[in-house]
Amino acid sequence: MKPSGPVVESKVRVRYAETDAQRIVYHANYLIWFEVGRTDYCEAAGYPYARMESEGVLIAVVEARARFRRGARYGDVVTVRTRFAGLKSRGCAFVYDVVLPDGTLSAEGETHHIFMDIEGRPRLVPPPVAEAFRAFGGM
Amino acid sequence: MKPSGPVVESKVRVRYAETDAQRIVYHANYLIWFEVGRTDYCEAAGYPYARMESEGVLIAVVEARARFRRGARYGDVVTVRTRFAGLKSRGCAFVYDVVLPDGTLSAEGETHHIFMDIEGRPRLVPPPVAEAFRAFGGM
Amino acid sequence: MKPSGPVVESKVRVRYAETDAQRIVYHANYLIWFEVGRTDYCEAAGYPYARMESEGVLIAVVEARARFRRGARYGDVVTVRTRFAGLKSRGCAFVYDVVLPDGTLSAEGETHHIFMDIEGRPRLVPPPVAEAFRAFGGM
Amino acid sequence: MKPSGPVVESKVRVRYAETDAQRIVYHANYLIWFEVGRTDYCEAAGYPYARMESEGVLIAVVEARARFRRGARYGDVVTVRTRFAGLKSRGCAFVYDVVLPDGTLSAEGETHHIFMDIEGRPRLVPPPVAEAFRAFGGM
Numbered sequence: 001m002k003p004s005g006p007v008v009e010s011k012v013r014v015r016y017a018e019t020d021a022q023r024i025v026y027h028a029n030y031l032i033w034f035e036v037g038r039t040d041y042c043e044a045a046g047y048p049y050a051r052m053e054s055e056g057v058l059i060a061v062v063e064a065r066a067r068f069r070r071g072a073r074y075g076d077v078v079t080v081r082t083r084f085a086g087l088k089s090r091g092c093a094f095v096y097d098v099v100l101p102d103g104t105l106s107a108e109g110e111t112h113h114i115f116m117d118i119e120g121r122p123r124l125v126p127p128p129v130a131e132a133f134r135a136f137g138g139m
Numbered sequence: 140m141k142p143s144g145p146v147v148e149s150k151v152r153v154r155y156a157e158t159d160a161q162r163i164v165y166h167a168n169y170l171i172w173f174e175v176g177r178t179d180y181c182e183a184a185g186y187p188y189a190r191m192e193s194e195g196v197l198i199a200v201v202e203a204r205a206r207f208r209r210g211a212r213y214g215d216v217v218t219v220r221t222r223f224a225g226l227k228s229r230g231c232a233f234v235y236d237v238v239l240p241d242g243t244l245s246a247e248g249e250t251h252h253i254f255m256d257i258e259g260r261p262r263l264v265p266p267p268v269a270e271a272f273r274a275f276g277g278m
Numbered sequence: 279m280k281p282s283g284p285v286v287e288s289k290v291r292v293r294y295a296e297t298d299a300q301r302i303v304y305h306a307n308y309l310i311w312f313e314v315g316r317t318d319y320c321e322a323a324g325y326p327y328a329r330m331e332s333e334g335v336l337i338a339v340v341e342a343r344a345r346f347r348r349g350a351r352y353g354d355v356v357t358v359r360t361r362f363a364g365l366k367s368r369g370c371a372f373v374y375d376v377v378l379p380d381g382t383l384s385a386e387g388e389t390h391h392i393f394m395d396i397e398g399r400p401r402l403v404p405p406p407v408a409e410a411f412r413a414f415g416g417m
Numbered sequence: 418m419k420p421s422g423p424v425v426e427s428k429v430r431v432r433y434a435e436t437d438a439q440r441i442v443y444h445a446n447y448l449i450w451f452e453v454g455r456t457d458y459c460e461a462a463g464y465p466y467a468r469m470e471s472e473g474v475l476i477a478v479v480e481a482r483a484r485f486r487r488g489a490r491y492g493d494v495v496t497v498r499t500r501f502a503g504l505k506s507r508g509c510a511f512v513y514d515v516v517l518p519d520g521t522l523s524a525e526g527e528t529h530h531i532f533m534d535i536e537g538r539p540r541l542v543p544p545p546v547a548e549a550f551r552a553f554g555g556m
Contacts, residue, residue, distance in 0.1 A: 053352075189491055302438075
Protein backbone atom coordinates (compact mmCIF):
# COMPACT_ATOMS: atom_id res chain seq x y z
CA MET A 1 0.00 0.00 0.00
CA LYS A 2 1.88 3.03 -1.22
CA PRO A 3 -0.44 5.99 -1.34
CA SER A 4 0.52 8.45 -4.03
CA GLY A 5 -0.71 11.68 -5.50
CA PRO A 6 -3.05 14.25 -4.03
CA VAL A 7 -5.07 14.03 -0.84
CA VAL A 8 -8.78 14.75 -1.31
CA GLU A 9 -10.50 16.10 1.79
CA SER A 10 -14.16 15.60 2.68
CA LYS A 11 -15.94 17.24 5.59
CA VAL A 12 -18.47 15.06 7.41
CA ARG A 13 -20.60 16.27 10.29
CA VAL A 14 -21.36 13.45 12.73
CA ARG A 15 -25.07 12.58 12.78
CA TYR A 16 -26.85 11.51 15.94
CA ALA A 17 -27.85 8.38 14.04
CA GLU A 18 -24.16 7.48 13.74
CA THR A 19 -23.49 7.47 17.48
CA ASP A 20 -24.01 4.47 19.75
CA ALA A 21 -24.59 3.83 23.44
CA GLN A 22 -20.90 4.51 24.19
CA ARG A 23 -21.72 8.07 23.00
CA ILE A 24 -19.18 7.88 20.18
CA VAL A 25 -19.58 6.99 16.52
CA TYR A 26 -20.34 3.30 15.95
CA HIS A 27 -17.25 1.89 14.27
CA ALA A 28 -18.91 0.54 11.10
CA ASN A 29 -19.87 4.09 10.13
CA TYR A 30 -16.24 4.86 9.44
CA LEU A 31 -16.48 2.53 6.43
CA ILE A 32 -19.36 4.67 5.19
CA TRP A 33 -17.23 7.77 5.65
CA PHE A 34 -14.47 6.08 3.65
CA GLU A 35 -17.08 5.70 0.89
CA VAL A 36 -17.83 9.44 1.15
CA GLY A 37 -14.10 10.08 0.74
CA ARG A 38 -13.90 7.71 -2.26
CA THR A 39 -16.86 9.40 -3.91
CA ASP A 40 -15.24 12.81 -3.53
CA TYR A 41 -11.92 11.43 -4.76
CA CYS A 42 -13.47 10.06 -7.96
CA GLU A 43 -15.21 13.35 -8.55
CA ALA A 44 -12.00 15.32 -7.96
CA ALA A 45 -10.25 12.97 -10.40
CA GLY A 46 -12.82 13.90 -13.02
CA TYR A 47 -14.61 10.56 -13.13
CA PRO A 48 -17.57 10.59 -10.70
CA TYR A 49 -18.56 7.10 -9.62
CA ALA A 50 -22.18 7.70 -10.68
CA ARG A 51 -20.84 8.26 -14.22
CA MET A 52 -18.85 5.00 -14.06
CA GLU A 53 -21.99 3.11 -13.11
CA SER A 54 -23.99 4.74 -15.90
CA GLU A 55 -21.27 3.53 -18.28
CA GLY A 56 -21.51 -0.03 -16.94
CA VAL A 57 -18.49 -0.06 -14.64
CA LEU A 58 -19.20 -1.09 -11.07
CA ILE A 59 -16.59 -1.01 -8.33
CA ALA A 60 -16.94 -3.60 -5.58
CA VAL A 61 -15.25 -3.52 -2.20
CA VAL A 62 -13.31 -6.75 -1.76
CA GLU A 63 -11.42 -5.88 1.40
CA ALA A 64 -11.64 -3.20 4.06
CA ARG A 65 -9.51 -2.53 7.08
CA ALA A 66 -9.72 0.13 9.74
CA ARG A 67 -7.97 1.05 12.96
CA PHE A 68 -10.00 3.09 15.40
CA ARG A 69 -8.03 5.56 17.52
CA ARG A 70 -10.39 8.05 19.11
CA GLY A 71 -14.13 8.09 18.60
CA ALA A 72 -15.79 11.08 17.01
CA ARG A 73 -18.86 12.53 18.74
CA TYR A 74 -22.19 13.98 17.67
CA GLY A 75 -21.76 17.36 16.04
CA ASP A 76 -18.03 16.97 15.32
CA VAL A 77 -17.07 17.95 11.81
CA VAL A 78 -14.45 15.38 10.89
CA THR A 79 -12.17 15.49 7.88
CA VAL A 80 -11.79 12.39 5.75
CA ARG A 81 -8.47 12.48 3.89
CA THR A 82 -8.48 10.10 0.94
CA ARG A 83 -5.53 9.04 -1.20
CA PHE A 84 -5.19 6.64 -4.06
CA ALA A 85 -3.05 3.59 -3.30
CA GLY A 86 -2.74 1.59 -6.45
CA LEU A 87 -4.35 0.83 -9.79
CA LYS A 88 -4.10 -2.56 -11.43
CA SER A 89 -5.77 -3.91 -14.53
CA ARG A 90 -8.67 -5.31 -12.53
CA GLY A 91 -8.77 -3.32 -9.31
CA CYS A 92 -7.63 -0.41 -7.23
CA ALA A 93 -7.11 0.67 -3.62
CA PHE A 94 -7.57 3.72 -1.44
CA VAL A 95 -6.24 4.76 1.97
CA TYR A 96 -7.99 7.06 4.42
CA ASP A 97 -7.39 9.11 7.54
CA VAL A 98 -10.27 10.52 9.56
CA VAL A 99 -9.23 13.53 11.61
CA LEU A 100 -11.10 15.15 14.51
CA PRO A 101 -11.71 18.92 14.69
CA ASP A 102 -8.69 19.33 17.01
CA GLY A 103 -6.39 17.55 14.54
CA THR A 104 -6.30 14.23 16.42
CA LEU A 105 -6.45 11.08 14.31
CA SER A 106 -9.83 9.40 14.79
CA ALA A 107 -9.35 6.40 12.51
CA GLU A 108 -7.36 5.22 9.51
CA GLY A 109 -8.05 2.54 6.99
CA GLU A 110 -7.80 1.13 3.52
CA THR A 111 -10.13 -0.45 0.99
CA HIS A 112 -9.42 -2.71 -1.97
CA HIS A 113 -11.67 -2.90 -5.00
CA ILE A 114 -12.29 -4.76 -8.21
CA PHE A 115 -13.98 -3.51 -11.35
CA MET A 116 -17.09 -5.39 -12.45
CA ASP A 117 -19.55 -5.25 -15.31
CA ILE A 118 -23.26 -4.78 -14.80
CA GLU A 119 -23.75 -8.51 -14.20
CA GLY A 120 -21.15 -8.51 -11.44
CA ARG A 121 -18.36 -10.21 -13.42
CA PRO A 122 -14.79 -8.97 -12.99
CA ARG A 123 -13.67 -6.78 -15.87
CA LEU A 124 -10.66 -4.76 -16.89
CA VAL A 125 -10.54 -1.13 -15.90
CA PRO A 126 -11.75 0.90 -18.90
CA PRO A 127 -8.89 2.99 -20.40
CA PRO A 128 -10.62 6.37 -19.81
CA VAL A 129 -11.05 5.57 -16.12
CA ALA A 130 -7.46 4.40 -15.81
CA GLU A 131 -6.28 7.52 -17.59
CA ALA A 132 -8.27 9.84 -15.32
CA PHE A 133 -6.93 8.21 -12.17
CA ARG A 134 -3.36 8.11 -13.42
CA ALA A 135 -3.39 11.72 -14.52
CA PHE A 136 -4.85 12.83 -11.19
CA GLY A 137 -3.04 10.37 -8.96
CA GLY A 138 0.47 10.97 -10.21
CA MET A 139 1.03 7.35 -11.24
CA MET B 140 -56.74 2.14 9.09
CA LYS B 141 -58.63 -0.93 10.18
CA PRO B 142 -56.22 -3.72 10.87
CA SER B 143 -57.72 -7.11 10.19
CA GLY B 144 -56.72 -10.72 10.24
CA PRO B 145 -53.84 -12.41 12.00
CA VAL B 146 -50.96 -10.81 13.84
CA VAL B 147 -47.54 -11.98 12.67
CA GLU B 148 -44.83 -11.74 15.32
CA SER B 149 -41.14 -11.18 14.66
CA LYS B 150 -38.41 -11.28 17.28
CA VAL B 151 -35.63 -8.72 16.89
CA ARG B 152 -32.63 -8.50 19.18
CA VAL B 153 -31.40 -4.92 19.51
CA ARG B 154 -27.95 -4.46 17.96
CA TYR B 155 -25.38 -2.10 19.44
CA ALA B 156 -25.28 -0.43 16.02
CA GLU B 157 -28.94 0.51 16.49
CA THR B 158 -28.42 2.44 19.72
CA ASP B 159 -27.49 6.10 19.89
CA ALA B 160 -25.85 8.45 22.38
CA GLN B 161 -29.06 8.53 24.47
CA ARG B 162 -28.34 4.82 25.03
CA ILE B 163 -31.64 3.78 23.43
CA VAL B 164 -32.48 2.70 19.90
CA TYR B 165 -32.25 5.54 17.36
CA HIS B 166 -35.81 6.16 16.23
CA ALA B 167 -35.32 5.62 12.49
CA ASN B 168 -34.41 1.99 13.19
CA TYR B 169 -38.01 1.28 14.12
CA LEU B 170 -38.91 1.78 10.46
CA ILE B 171 -36.38 -0.93 9.63
CA TRP B 172 -37.99 -3.21 12.20
CA PHE B 173 -41.37 -2.50 10.60
CA GLU B 174 -39.77 -3.78 7.38
CA VAL B 175 -38.67 -6.93 9.22
CA GLY B 176 -42.27 -7.38 10.35
CA ARG B 177 -43.58 -6.81 6.81
CA THR B 178 -41.14 -9.34 5.40
CA ASP B 179 -42.27 -11.93 7.92
CA TYR B 180 -45.91 -11.08 7.25
CA CYS B 181 -45.57 -11.64 3.49
CA GLU B 182 -43.79 -14.91 4.12
CA ALA B 183 -46.48 -16.04 6.55
CA ALA B 184 -49.10 -15.08 3.96
CA GLY B 185 -47.42 -17.41 1.51
CA TYR B 186 -46.02 -14.75 -0.80
CA PRO B 187 -42.47 -13.81 0.26
CA TYR B 188 -41.49 -10.35 -0.89
CA ALA B 189 -38.34 -11.68 -2.58
CA ARG B 190 -40.65 -13.82 -4.75
CA MET B 191 -42.76 -10.79 -5.63
CA GLU B 192 -39.66 -8.92 -6.77
CA SER B 193 -38.49 -11.90 -8.84
CA GLU B 194 -41.91 -11.81 -10.54
CA GLY B 195 -41.59 -8.10 -11.31
CA VAL B 196 -43.72 -6.67 -8.51
CA LEU B 197 -42.04 -4.05 -6.36
CA ILE B 198 -43.65 -2.55 -3.30
CA ALA B 199 -42.69 1.03 -2.47
CA VAL B 200 -43.24 2.80 0.83
CA VAL B 201 -45.22 5.98 0.17
CA GLU B 202 -45.96 6.95 3.75
CA ALA B 203 -44.70 5.95 7.17
CA ARG B 204 -45.74 7.07 10.61
CA ALA B 205 -44.49 6.07 14.03
CA ARG B 206 -45.08 7.02 17.63
CA PHE B 207 -42.22 6.30 20.01
CA ARG B 208 -43.22 5.39 23.56
CA ARG B 209 -40.30 3.85 25.37
CA GLY B 210 -36.89 3.26 23.82
CA ALA B 211 -35.55 -0.28 23.51
CA ARG B 212 -32.01 -0.92 24.70
CA TYR B 213 -29.04 -2.97 23.50
CA GLY B 214 -29.66 -6.66 24.01
CA ASP B 215 -33.44 -6.38 24.39
CA VAL B 216 -35.36 -8.90 22.33
CA VAL B 217 -38.35 -6.91 21.11
CA THR B 218 -41.43 -8.31 19.43
CA VAL B 219 -42.70 -6.68 16.27
CA ARG B 220 -46.41 -7.41 15.84
CA THR B 221 -47.52 -6.82 12.26
CA ARG B 222 -51.08 -6.73 10.91
CA PHE B 223 -52.48 -6.05 7.50
CA ALA B 224 -54.54 -2.87 7.26
CA GLY B 225 -55.98 -2.68 3.81
CA LEU B 226 -55.55 -3.82 0.24
CA LYS B 227 -56.59 -1.68 -2.71
CA SER B 228 -56.08 -2.23 -6.41
CA ARG B 229 -52.83 -0.25 -6.39
CA GLY B 230 -51.63 -0.35 -2.82
CA CYS B 231 -51.77 -1.77 0.67
CA ALA B 232 -51.05 -0.84 4.28
CA PHE B 233 -49.67 -2.43 7.44
CA VAL B 234 -49.79 -1.50 11.13
CA TYR B 235 -47.18 -2.42 13.72
CA ASP B 236 -46.60 -2.58 17.44
CA VAL B 237 -43.14 -3.03 18.90
CA VAL B 238 -43.22 -4.52 22.37
CA LEU B 239 -40.41 -4.63 24.95
CA PRO B 240 -39.45 -7.85 26.79
CA ASP B 241 -41.57 -6.80 29.81
CA GLY B 242 -44.67 -6.28 27.64
CA THR B 243 -44.47 -2.47 27.53
CA LEU B 244 -45.24 -0.84 24.20
CA SER B 245 -42.03 0.58 22.72
CA ALA B 246 -43.47 2.06 19.52
CA GLU B 247 -46.35 1.76 17.12
CA GLY B 248 -46.72 2.75 13.51
CA GLU B 249 -48.13 2.26 10.09
CA THR B 250 -46.85 2.16 6.53
CA HIS B 251 -48.63 2.70 3.22
CA HIS B 252 -47.45 1.18 -0.02
CA ILE B 253 -48.02 1.13 -3.74
CA PHE B 254 -47.27 -1.66 -6.17
CA MET B 255 -44.82 -0.87 -8.96
CA ASP B 256 -43.39 -2.63 -11.97
CA ILE B 257 -39.67 -3.08 -12.48
CA GLU B 258 -39.35 0.40 -14.03
CA GLY B 259 -40.96 1.98 -10.99
CA ARG B 260 -44.36 2.71 -12.55
CA PRO B 261 -47.49 2.14 -10.47
CA ARG B 262 -49.25 -1.09 -11.38
CA LEU B 263 -52.25 -3.08 -10.26
CA VAL B 264 -51.73 -5.71 -7.61
CA PRO B 265 -51.34 -9.05 -9.40
CA PRO B 266 -54.33 -11.35 -8.69
CA PRO B 267 -52.24 -14.13 -7.06
CA VAL B 268 -50.76 -11.63 -4.60
CA ALA B 269 -54.17 -10.17 -3.82
CA GLU B 270 -55.56 -13.66 -3.34
CA ALA B 271 -52.79 -14.69 -0.96
CA PHE B 272 -53.19 -11.58 1.20
CA ARG B 273 -56.99 -11.84 1.22
CA ALA B 274 -56.99 -15.50 2.13
CA PHE B 275 -54.48 -14.92 4.94
CA GLY B 276 -55.73 -11.53 6.08
CA GLY B 277 -59.37 -12.37 6.43
CA MET B 278 -60.55 -9.73 4.01
CA MET C 279 -48.87 21.97 12.38
CA LYS C 280 -48.35 25.56 11.34
CA PRO C 281 -44.78 26.07 10.29
CA SER C 282 -43.56 29.55 10.98
CA GLY C 283 -40.41 31.58 10.67
CA PRO C 284 -37.36 30.98 8.53
CA VAL C 285 -36.52 27.94 6.44
CA VAL C 286 -33.10 26.46 7.17
CA GLU C 287 -31.57 24.60 4.25
CA SER C 288 -29.15 21.68 4.53
CA LYS C 289 -27.36 20.05 1.62
CA VAL C 290 -26.98 16.27 1.81
CA ARG C 291 -25.17 14.20 -0.78
CA VAL C 292 -26.71 10.73 -1.08
CA ARG C 293 -24.31 8.03 0.08
CA TYR C 294 -24.14 4.62 -1.58
CA ALA C 295 -24.81 3.17 1.88
CA GLU C 296 -28.17 4.93 1.88
CA THR C 297 -29.45 3.29 -1.32
CA ASP C 298 -31.24 -0.04 -1.45
CA ALA C 299 -31.88 -2.77 -3.99
CA GLN C 300 -34.52 -0.61 -5.70
CA ARG C 301 -31.58 1.69 -6.49
CA ILE C 302 -33.13 4.60 -4.59
CA VAL C 303 -32.62 5.81 -1.03
CA TYR C 304 -34.07 3.45 1.58
CA HIS C 305 -36.99 5.30 3.12
CA ALA C 306 -35.84 5.23 6.76
CA ASN C 307 -32.83 7.34 5.81
CA TYR C 308 -35.11 10.32 5.26
CA LEU C 309 -35.68 10.39 9.02
CA ILE C 310 -31.92 10.67 9.44
CA TRP C 311 -31.87 13.55 6.96
CA PHE C 312 -34.66 15.22 8.96
CA GLU C 313 -32.27 14.96 11.94
CA VAL C 314 -29.55 16.64 9.85
CA GLY C 315 -32.03 19.42 9.11
CA ARG C 316 -32.99 19.73 12.78
CA THR C 317 -29.34 19.93 13.81
CA ASP C 318 -28.70 22.73 11.32
CA TYR C 319 -31.88 24.49 12.42
CA CYS C 320 -30.83 24.52 16.09
CA GLU C 321 -27.42 25.80 15.12
CA ALA C 322 -28.92 28.53 12.95
CA ALA C 323 -31.19 29.45 15.87
CA GLY C 324 -28.09 29.96 18.01
CA TYR C 325 -28.60 26.95 20.27
CA PRO C 326 -26.74 23.93 18.86
CA TYR C 327 -28.20 20.65 20.04
CA ALA C 328 -24.80 19.47 21.30
CA ARG C 329 -24.82 22.52 23.62
CA MET C 330 -28.31 21.62 24.87
CA GLU C 331 -27.13 18.11 25.74
CA SER C 332 -24.06 19.45 27.53
CA GLU C 333 -26.45 21.59 29.61
CA GLY C 334 -28.60 18.59 30.48
CA VAL C 335 -31.45 19.07 28.02
CA LEU C 336 -32.20 16.09 25.81
CA ILE C 337 -34.74 16.19 23.01
CA ALA C 338 -36.51 12.92 22.24
CA VAL C 339 -38.47 12.11 19.10
CA VAL C 340 -41.98 11.05 20.10
CA GLU C 341 -43.57 10.97 16.69
CA ALA C 342 -42.38 11.02 13.10
CA ARG C 343 -44.26 11.02 9.85
CA ALA C 344 -43.06 11.07 6.27
CA ARG C 345 -44.53 10.92 2.80
CA PHE C 346 -42.21 9.66 0.10
CA ARG C 347 -42.74 11.14 -3.37
CA ARG C 348 -39.76 10.42 -5.56
CA GLY C 349 -36.69 8.51 -4.42
CA ALA C 350 -33.31 10.24 -4.39
CA ARG C 351 -30.39 8.39 -5.99
CA TYR C 352 -26.72 7.89 -5.24
CA GLY C 353 -24.76 11.07 -5.83
CA ASP C 354 -27.77 13.39 -5.78
CA VAL C 355 -27.28 16.46 -3.62
CA VAL C 356 -30.65 16.92 -2.00
CA THR C 357 -31.80 19.95 -0.05
CA VAL C 358 -33.48 19.44 3.31
CA ARG C 359 -35.68 22.45 4.10
CA THR C 360 -36.49 22.61 7.81
CA ARG C 361 -39.01 24.86 9.54
CA PHE C 362 -40.12 25.16 13.12
CA ALA C 363 -43.72 24.15 13.73
CA GLY C 364 -44.51 24.81 17.32
CA LEU C 365 -43.06 25.22 20.77
CA LYS C 366 -44.89 24.22 23.90
CA SER C 367 -43.75 24.12 27.51
CA ARG C 368 -42.69 20.49 27.22
CA GLY C 369 -42.08 19.89 23.52
CA CYS C 370 -41.68 21.19 20.01
CA ALA C 371 -42.17 20.17 16.38
CA PHE C 372 -40.46 20.57 13.03
CA VAL C 373 -41.57 20.12 9.42
CA TYR C 374 -39.33 19.17 6.52
CA ASP C 375 -39.21 19.07 2.74
CA VAL C 376 -36.52 17.14 0.90
CA VAL C 377 -35.99 18.46 -2.61
CA LEU C 378 -34.14 16.78 -5.49
CA PRO C 379 -31.48 18.61 -7.55
CA ASP C 380 -34.08 19.38 -10.25
CA GLY C 381 -36.46 20.96 -7.73
CA THR C 382 -38.84 18.00 -7.50
CA LEU C 383 -40.14 17.15 -4.04
CA SER C 384 -38.56 13.89 -2.86
CA ALA C 385 -40.25 13.61 0.54
CA GLU C 386 -41.90 15.66 3.22
CA GLY C 387 -42.43 15.00 6.88
CA GLU C 388 -42.76 16.18 10.42
CA THR C 389 -41.35 15.24 13.81
CA HIS C 390 -42.64 15.89 17.32
CA HIS C 391 -40.40 16.09 20.33
CA ILE C 392 -40.34 16.35 24.09
CA PHE C 393 -37.68 17.82 26.31
CA MET C 394 -36.10 15.48 28.84
CA ASP C 395 -33.52 15.69 31.58
CA ILE C 396 -30.42 13.51 31.65
CA GLU C 397 -32.34 10.66 33.30
CA GLY C 398 -34.92 10.67 30.53
CA ARG C 399 -37.72 12.35 32.50
CA PRO C 400 -39.89 14.97 30.76
CA ARG C 401 -38.93 18.49 31.72
CA LEU C 402 -39.92 22.03 30.84
CA VAL C 403 -38.09 23.75 28.07
CA PRO C 404 -35.37 25.92 29.65
CA PRO C 405 -36.11 29.65 29.17
CA PRO C 406 -32.89 30.38 27.20
CA VAL C 407 -33.75 27.64 24.70
CA ALA C 408 -37.33 28.86 24.39
CA GLU C 409 -36.09 32.39 23.91
CA ALA C 410 -33.62 31.42 21.18
CA PHE C 411 -36.24 29.48 19.24
CA ARG C 412 -38.86 32.18 19.62
CA ALA C 413 -36.52 34.95 18.55
CA PHE C 414 -35.38 32.97 15.51
CA GLY C 415 -38.68 31.33 14.68
CA GLY C 416 -40.87 34.39 14.65
CA MET C 417 -43.22 33.10 17.33
CA MET D 418 -4.71 -14.81 15.00
CA LYS D 419 -5.21 -18.36 16.11
CA PRO D 420 -8.88 -19.01 16.61
CA SER D 421 -9.54 -21.57 19.27
CA GLY D 422 -12.45 -23.18 21.01
CA PRO D 423 -16.04 -23.47 19.91
CA VAL D 424 -17.74 -21.84 16.97
CA VAL D 425 -20.88 -19.91 17.88
CA GLU D 426 -23.40 -19.62 15.06
CA SER D 427 -25.86 -16.76 14.57
CA LYS D 428 -28.58 -16.65 11.94
CA VAL D 429 -29.19 -13.27 10.35
CA ARG D 430 -31.89 -12.61 7.76
CA VAL D 431 -30.84 -9.91 5.30
CA ARG D 432 -32.98 -6.79 5.64
CA TYR D 433 -33.94 -4.66 2.65
CA ALA D 434 -32.37 -1.75 4.51
CA GLU D 435 -29.02 -3.56 4.36
CA THR D 436 -28.93 -3.84 0.57
CA ASP D 437 -27.57 -1.18 -1.76
CA ALA D 438 -27.99 -0.14 -5.38
CA GLN D 439 -25.83 -3.09 -6.49
CA ARG D 440 -28.65 -5.23 -5.08
CA ILE D 441 -26.35 -6.91 -2.56
CA VAL D 442 -25.63 -6.13 1.08
CA TYR D 443 -23.66 -2.92 1.57
CA HIS D 444 -20.25 -4.00 2.84
CA ALA D 445 -20.22 -2.02 6.11
CA ASN D 446 -23.20 -4.06 7.33
CA TYR D 447 -20.96 -7.10 7.64
CA LEU D 448 -19.24 -5.34 10.54
CA ILE D 449 -22.65 -5.05 12.19
CA TRP D 450 -23.21 -8.77 11.64
CA PHE D 451 -19.82 -9.44 13.24
CA GLU D 452 -21.18 -7.53 16.26
CA VAL D 453 -24.26 -9.79 16.24
CA GLY D 454 -21.91 -12.78 16.27
CA ARG D 455 -19.84 -11.29 19.10
CA THR D 456 -22.95 -10.63 21.16
CA ASP D 457 -24.08 -14.24 20.73
CA TYR D 458 -20.59 -15.47 21.51
CA CYS D 459 -20.44 -13.58 24.82
CA GLU D 460 -23.87 -14.87 25.74
CA ALA D 461 -22.88 -18.45 24.88
CA ALA D 462 -19.75 -18.00 27.00
CA GLY D 463 -21.96 -17.09 29.94
CA TYR D 464 -21.06 -13.42 30.11
CA PRO D 465 -23.52 -11.35 28.04
CA TYR D 466 -22.05 -8.06 26.91
CA ALA D 467 -24.98 -6.12 28.41
CA ARG D 468 -23.98 -7.59 31.78
CA MET D 469 -20.37 -6.50 31.28
CA GLU D 470 -21.50 -2.95 30.60
CA SER D 471 -23.74 -2.95 33.65
CA GLU D 472 -20.66 -3.96 35.67
CA GLY D 473 -18.61 -1.13 34.23
CA VAL D 474 -16.63 -3.01 31.60
CA LEU D 475 -16.85 -1.60 28.07
CA ILE D 476 -15.31 -3.28 25.07
CA ALA D 477 -14.15 -1.00 22.26
CA VAL D 478 -13.33 -2.03 18.72
CA VAL D 479 -9.79 -0.92 17.93
CA GLU D 480 -9.34 -2.70 14.62
CA ALA D 481 -11.59 -4.42 12.11
CA ARG D 482 -10.80 -6.22 8.90
CA ALA D 483 -13.04 -7.92 6.40
CA ARG D 484 -12.74 -9.64 3.06
CA PHE D 485 -15.87 -9.70 0.95
CA ARG D 486 -16.30 -12.76 -1.28
CA ARG D 487 -19.87 -12.96 -2.48
CA GLY D 488 -22.59 -10.50 -1.57
CA ALA D 489 -25.64 -11.70 0.35
CA ARG D 490 -29.06 -10.65 -0.99
CA TYR D 491 -32.34 -9.52 0.51
CA GLY D 492 -34.10 -12.40 2.24
CA ASP D 493 -31.03 -14.64 2.52
CA VAL D 494 -30.59 -16.16 5.93
CA VAL D 495 -26.85 -16.04 6.44
CA THR D 496 -24.90 -17.78 9.18
CA VAL D 497 -22.32 -15.82 11.13
CA ARG D 498 -19.74 -18.19 12.60
CA THR D 499 -17.81 -16.55 15.43
CA ARG D 500 -14.70 -17.84 17.17
CA PHE D 501 -12.51 -16.40 19.87
CA ALA D 502 -8.99 -15.54 18.74
CA GLY D 503 -7.08 -14.39 21.75
CA LEU D 504 -7.36 -12.93 25.19
CA LYS D 505 -4.74 -10.65 26.67
CA SER D 506 -4.73 -8.67 29.89
CA ARG D 507 -6.13 -5.60 28.16
CA GLY D 508 -7.87 -6.87 25.06
CA CYS D 509 -9.25 -9.69 22.98
CA ALA D 510 -9.98 -10.67 19.39
CA PHE D 511 -12.62 -12.53 17.40
CA VAL D 512 -12.71 -14.04 13.93
CA TYR D 513 -15.82 -14.46 11.78
CA ASP D 514 -17.10 -16.25 8.72
CA VAL D 515 -20.37 -15.28 7.09
CA VAL D 516 -21.85 -18.12 5.07
CA LEU D 517 -24.63 -17.94 2.47
CA PRO D 518 -27.62 -20.32 2.53
CA ASP D 519 -25.92 -22.56 -0.09
CA GLY D 520 -22.77 -22.87 2.01
CA THR D 521 -20.69 -20.40 0.00
CA LEU D 522 -18.47 -18.06 1.98
CA SER D 523 -19.89 -14.53 1.80
CA ALA D 524 -17.27 -12.72 3.89
CA GLU D 525 -14.69 -13.29 6.58
CA GLY D 526 -13.12 -10.96 9.05
CA GLU D 527 -11.61 -10.23 12.41
CA THR D 528 -11.98 -7.61 15.11
CA HIS D 529 -9.62 -6.54 17.86
CA HIS D 530 -10.79 -5.03 21.11
CA ILE D 531 -9.65 -3.36 24.29
CA PHE D 532 -11.36 -3.32 27.66
CA MET D 533 -12.29 0.10 29.02
CA ASP D 534 -13.86 1.50 32.16
CA ILE D 535 -16.96 3.67 32.08
CA GLU D 536 -14.87 6.79 31.40
CA GLY D 537 -13.28 5.17 28.37
CA ARG D 538 -9.88 4.49 29.94
CA PRO D 539 -8.13 1.18 29.16
CA ARG D 540 -8.45 -1.31 31.99
CA LEU D 541 -7.48 -4.88 32.74
CA VAL D 542 -9.93 -7.60 31.90
CA PRO D 543 -11.83 -8.45 35.11
CA PRO D 544 -10.95 -11.95 36.36
CA PRO D 545 -14.55 -13.30 36.12
CA VAL D 546 -14.75 -12.25 32.46
CA ALA D 547 -11.36 -13.77 31.69
CA GLU D 548 -12.38 -16.94 33.46
CA ALA D 549 -15.65 -17.25 31.54
CA PHE D 550 -13.93 -16.77 28.17
CA ARG D 551 -11.09 -19.14 29.03
CA ALA D 552 -13.41 -21.85 30.27
CA PHE D 553 -15.60 -21.54 27.18
CA GLY D 554 -12.87 -20.83 24.66
CA GLY D 555 -10.56 -23.66 25.52
CA MET D 556 -7.63 -21.45 26.31
